[in-house]
Amino acid sequence: IALTNAAVLINPFGDEGECGEDQPRYLNESVIFSSPNFGAGQSYPPNQDCTWLIDYTGDNEETSIKVTFQDFTLEDCTDCNCDYVAAYEGSTIEDPLLGRRCGTDAADLQSDEQLMLLRFVSDDSTEFAGFRASNVFDILPPAYCVAGGEPILITDPEGLVSSPGFGETFYPDNLSCQWQIS
Secondary structure (H helix, E strand, O other), rough: OOOOOOEEEEEEOOOOOOOOOOOOEEOOEEEEEEOOOOOOOOOOOOOOOEEEEEOOOOOOOOOEEEEEEEEEOOOHHHOOOOOEEEEEEEOOOOOOOEEEOOOOOOOEEEEOOOOOEEEEOOOOOOOOOOEEEEEEEEEEHHHHHHHOOOEEEEOOOOOOOOOOOOOOOOOOOOOOEEEEEE
């Protein structure tokens, strides 16, 4: 289940993704954002280091973050050591690396936590069109509904068993939930 707002903001910063002193940019809702100059008929500038801190601030504790690229054209080089987008599981570049993308590798980047730092870096050699991306907050299925997950143990003499999200939202696709009633 993806938690999205009825209206998705497009570049809430109003500056075509320009990097500046106000880094990281803070995102706590679903938005569309881009690298500097994207869509303006220009390449992104050299020597950029832009960051976006994506933070889920809602009530659902089992939520992850997914960044999807609608457009993605960066310099292509070995090990993505030239121009790249990298995602980290947390709020700093010292946190675990979730993935690094360059060239035309527009695969989604997904966290397992409620916090992700996305970083765009360009060197001083060649510039390209850049990227346009969006973020969504995904509700993770409960541990008792995923492959290898432990079933919920129920030992009370009476009670109710319900599907994930019952009474609040639709249950997610592709679940296999287990309850052990003893």
